[in-house]
Amino acid sequence: MAQKSGKRPVTRRTFLKAGLAAVGAGATGVVAVPRRAPAQGGSAKPYAGTILNVSCWSAPYPKWLADFLPEFTERTGIKVNYETPSFPVYNQRIDLELSTKGSAYDVLNLTFIYTSRWIGAGWFTPLDEFLKDPNRTPPDWDPGDFLSGAIEPLKDKKGVIHGFPWIADSFMAAAGRYDLIQKAGLKMPDTFDDITRVLKAVHDKEGVKGFITENHYGWSWIPYLQGFGGNVFRNPPDDLMPVLNSPEAIEAAEYFANLLRTYAPDGALSYMYDQALNTCLQGRTNYITFNHAWLVQLGDPQKSKVASTVAYSLAPAGPKGRFPGVAAHGFGIPAGSKKKEAAWEFIKWAMSKEMFRRMLVEKGYGSVTRRSVIESPEFKKQMTLNGYDVADLYVKTIELAGKGYMKYRTVHVYPQVDKLIDKAIELVTSRQMSAKETMEWAQTNAIAELKRAGVNL
Amino acid sequence: MARMDRSPSDAALAHRVAACPSVDGWAAQRRRAFLLGLIPALVVLAAITLAPALYLLVTSLTPLSLVRPAETAWNFSRPWTNFVALMADARFINSLGVQVRLSVVTVSLQLLAGLAVALMLNARSPFLEAVRTAFLVPMVLPPIVVAIIWKVLYTPEISPIHHLLARVGLPVSSLITNPRAALWAIALADTWEWFPFTMIMILAALQMMPEEPMEAARIDGAGPWQLFRFVVLPLLRPTLLLATLFRLIDSIKAFPLIYVMTNGGPGMVTEVTNYYAFIQAFNFSYWGYASAITVIMVAGVFFLSWLITRVVGTEVDIE
Numbered sequence: 158m159a160q161k162s163g164k165r166p167v168t169r170r171t172f173l174k175a176g177l178a179a180v181g182a183g184a185t186g187v188v189a190v191p192r193r194a195p196a197q198g199g200s201a202k203p204y205a206g207t208i209l210n211v212s213c214w215s216a217p218y219p220k221w222l223a224d225f226l227p228e229f230t231e232r233t234g235i236k237v238n239y240e241t242p243s244f245p246v247y248n249q250r251i252d253l254e255l256s257t258k259g260s261a262y263d264v265l266n267l268t269f270i271y272t273s274r275w276i277g278a279g280w281f282t283p284l285d286e287f288l289k290d291p292n293r294t295p296p297d298w299d300p301g302d303f304l305s306g307a308i309e310p311l312k313d314k315k316g317v318i319h320g321f322p323w324i325a326d327s328f329m330a331a332a333g334r335y336d337l338i339q340k341a342g343l344k345m346p347d348t349f350d351d352i353t354r355v356l357k358a359v360h361d362k363e364g365v366k367g368f369i370t371e372n373h374y375g376w377s378w379i380p381y382l383q384g385f386g387g388n389v390f391r392n393p394p395d396d397l398m399p400v401l402n403s404p405e406a407i408e409a410a411e412y413f414a415n416l417l418r419t420y421a422p423d424g425a426l427s428y429m430y431d432q433a434l435n436t437c438l439q440g441r442t443n444y445i446t447f448n449h450a451w452l453v454q455l456g457d458p459q460k461s462k463v464a465s466t467v468a469y470s471l472a473p474a475g476p477k478g479r480f481p482g483v484a485a486h487g488f489g490i491p492a493g494s495k496k497k498e499a500a501w502e503f504i505k506w507a508m509s510k511e512m513f514r515r516m517l518v519e520k521g522y523g524s525v526t527r528r529s530v531i532e533s534p535e536f537k538k539q540m541t542l543n544g545y546d547v548a549d550l551y552v553k554t555i556e557l558a559g560k561g562y563m564k565y566r567t568v569h570v571y572p573q574v575d576k577l578i579d580k581a582i583e584l585v586t587s588r589q590m591s592a593k594e595t596m597e598w599a600q601t602n603a604i605a606e607l608k609r610a611g612v613n614l
Numbered sequence: 615m616a617r618m619d620r621s622p623s624d625a626a627l628a629h630r631v632a633a634c635p636s637v638d639g640w641a642a643q644r645r646r647a648f649l650l651g652l653i654p655a656l657v658v659l660a661a662i663t664l665a666p667a668l669y670l671l672v673t674s675l676t677p678l679s680l681v682r683p684a685e686t687a688w689n690f691s692r693p694w695t696n697f698v699a700l701m702a703d704a705r706f707i708n709s710l711g712v713q714v715r716l717s718v719v720t721v722s723l724q725l726l727a728g729l730a731v732a733l734m735l736n737a738r739s740p741f742l743e744a745v746r747t748a749f750l751v752p753m754v755l756p757p758i759v760v761a762i763i764w765k766v767l768y769t770p771e772i773s774p775i776h777h778l779l780a781r782v783g784l785p786v787s788s789l790i791t792n793p794r795a796a797l798w799a800i801a802l803a804d805t806w807e808w809f810p811f812t813m814i815m816i817l818a819a820l821q822m823m824p825e826e827p828m829e830a831a832r833i834d835g836a837g838p839w840q841l842f843r844f845v846v847l848p849l850l851r852p853t854l855l856l857a858t859l860f861r862l863i864d865s866i867k868a869f870p871l872i873y874v875m876t877n878g879g880p881g882m883v884t885e886v887t888n889y890y891a892f893i894q895a896f897n898f899s900y901w902g903y904a905s906a907i908t909v910i911m912v913a914g915v916f917f918l919s920w921l922i923t924r925v926v927g928t929e930v931d932i933e
Contacts (some may be wrong), residue, residue: 249896256680424788493791587793587880
């Protein structure tokens with residue numbers, strides 16, 4: 158457990174230990190120069206006055222973390238310049254910043270889609286040195302407590318950890334106005350066919366639109382693509398030949414575009430994640446397939462108008478199975494940072510068991526990545542929303558992703574393909590081209606982009 | 615030549631003049647002093663404008679990708695590759711077409727709206743002065759704020775305009791996600807933001823316009839339309855051309871509206887050239903390719919400026 162207060166009590170035992178150590182050092186003639194002690198140890202604040210620049214894209218955990226920053230500063234004396242821009246702005250800005258190996262930032266989010274690129278290029282600091290040293294990382298901080306599926310993408314090819322995940326962003330489904338679905342004599346959709354059946358029955362009932370998802374289709378469409386039996390690449394990460402023009406991909410694009418065209422609010426193509434969530438929070442749209450960290454807010458009576466009618470389920474399965482996306486984002490230290498020790502203090506604090514527990518209890522944060530917190534009764538209690546065991550859905554989703562179908566996402570060229578998929582779904586939905594023409598276009602362009610990136614196809 | 619009868623003080627003066635540099639020498643010294651004084655400013659100017667432009671040009675001749683900097687930076691083995699690839703890049707060519715359409719529409723609308731409003735406000739009264747100030751508000755708002763305002767206005771679910779239209783039985787679908795309307799929607803927002811610029815230029819020209827030609831035309835029996843058509847408009851011509859030049863160059867920078875409102879979409883219908891360059895650089899890290907796009911844009915802007923300056927210059931000479 159991380160400490161709530163910054164001071165550890167000096168017991169007689171620790172005092173004697175310290176005395177013995179000093180005597181031993183004197184006897185051997187070795188004067189141990191202690192490494193700068195972790196900030197929370199003792200009354201000294203070795204990093205007092207240090208200023209850290211920290212950035213992460215705007216998501217519940219990093220946004221709520223800002224509320225706790227004064228405690229960190231009080232405990233360590235470290236001041237934090239903290240920013241949480243939107244997801245695309247963050248990625249664009251940081252991709253450029255990292256490529257210069259500049260020292261403008263000391264702690265940054267390792268965005269899932271960029272993990273291979275950023276870690277592979279040596280733009281993040283390996284954390285094994287910090288983890289091996291008990292002076293820097295006390296054993297009870299317990300790095301082994303993180304979900305293996307969540308931490309795996311934050312390792313390099315040799316298995317060295319470069320970041321610790323604050324989220325295992327898992328894709329599931331919610332219906333804010335489940336009462337309308339029940340009135341129609343139906344249940345939460347479990348398959349793609351069920352989605353269509355349910356939306357036909359409830360769309361525009363009581364002025365509530367049927368369906369929404371965020372317009373980052375390189376994320377929100379993929380579970381549908383894989384559910385129909387398609388994929389982005391032939392066999393990632395070894396064979397990166399795009400397969401976006403497969404019959405399955407065309408079918409998935411047509412199906413998904415039809416959901417957006419027929420059942421989504423007018424203008425849904427322009428809905429980023431915040432708009433997609435808000436339309437559901439306000440009860441204007443009913444069914445959403447989206448990320449767990451956001452969907453839990455539908456069950457929060459203080460934020461949501463549909464807290465008493467919301468229902469949750471696993472992301473629906475397609476004809477070829479269920480493939481909910483799971484994306485881990487974590488804090489790491491950019492290679493160019495000149496304040497790595499203080500940065501590690503920040504990561505330890507932000508990713509401690511105690512912080513996750515407080516996020517869960519005080520903020521209702523559900524995408525916890527520490528097993529000890531997930532297995533706690535508090536998690537089950539907090540993640541039971543309107544009677545639905547969302548904790549169970551969360552764990553099941555992460556287990557599903559353990560099958561390995563997310564490998565397409567961490568290849569270093571996915572950011573390019575991701576943007577093409579965004580465009581492709583827009584083209585099909587707005588009827589500028591047929592699904593077949595569009596996916597042929599996406600395939601041709603994906604191949605061109607990959608070749609330009611130096612991928613041998 | 616010294617004269618024999620001049621006083622000793624004259625001789626001393628002549629000696630001093632002889633010792634001084636010639637008038638030409640003095641002028642040269644003056645020029646050198648000015649140049650020395652200008653050097654710091656020129657160095658700063660070169661550092662902040664010429665050097666980045668030069669770097670852009672150099673980078674455009676490389677395949678620089680930030681993901682593979684070691685292989686791609688300063689690699690001039692195939693310097694024209696980016697430009698050759700651009701000529702075959704359908705998305706780039708489409709972006710040029712979008713840019714031309716957007717520029718033509720926005721500049722035309724801004725000139726028309728600016729002219730109309732300026733003519734309406736061209737009178738001296740405290741009320742009209744207050745109205746003029748109100749019209750300037752869109753122009754002084756940060757572009758990102760303008761973009762957010764219009765994104766809200768264009769989102770049917772929350773837009774007061776869409777709600778009002780729906781209430782009176784004229785529902786309108788989302789404009790920014792409709793491929794036929796999205797570019798017009800951007801153009802309308804851009805016009806709202808920038809027509810005050812043309813308005814204020816035209817208004818200034820109207821207020822400085824000599825009264826005599828108009829008085830003469832009125833005496834000759836010209837009506838309001840003939841007065842405008844044959845007197846005011848020709849006198850405004852240089853101002854209109856100048857405003858066109860400024861707005862045309864500025865229209866190529868229409869980035870924030872597109873970034874916030876449409877992301878270049880749906881599909882690529884609002885993807886202008888600078889937005890495409892932005893995607894190549896900031897999403898894909900292809901800095902060499904993005905630089906090549908930008909070099910072409912810069913060349914286009916220079917050409918446009920040169921062309922219009924020549925026309926404006928001719929017009930001013932005629933006037």
